Amino acid sequence: MNDLAITVSDVAGDVSRIGAVLGAAGVGLEGGGVWAGQAHYLVAEGAVAVAALEAAGINATTAPALVVPLRADVPGEMGRMMSALQAAGIHVEAQYSDHDNRKVFVVDDIERARTVLR
Structure with a gap:
């Protein structure tokens, strides 16, 4: 999976255009x-997304994303996950949720983060 990052200034206008292009x-x-x-979206085909956006004059970047299950029924789970990443010295650029109750992390060391969050 890939994190797609796009700077936006007019959220409704920019996101409607981004959505149409994608x-x-x-x-x-x-x-x-x-x-x-900043808009961040989880996409399967990062290169396809960036190419489509750039062809439409929209600057975008993509980075590998770590997607892990989130035990949403466990109070404090997000804090535990972030504390583990911090303690391991892993820089988190972005974190958000997907549509399947999973956490998405954009980090500087995806393999170490995967190990830390097991």
Whole structure:
């Protein structure tokens, strides 16, 4: 899976355009959102998404994303996960949820993060 990152300034306008471009390219969004002027979306085909957006004049980047189950029924689980990453010295660029109750992490060391979060 891939994290797709796009800077936005007009959330409704920019996201509607992003959605239209990605939809026309056959790229589905499996999770994500917008905060602090940055959109992050979980996509299966990062290169296809970036190519479609750039062809439409929208700058985008993609990075590998770590997707792990989130035990949402366990209070404090998100804090436990983030504490484990911090204690291991793993830098978290972004974190959000997907549509299947999983946590998505964009980190500087995906394999170490996978081990830490087991």
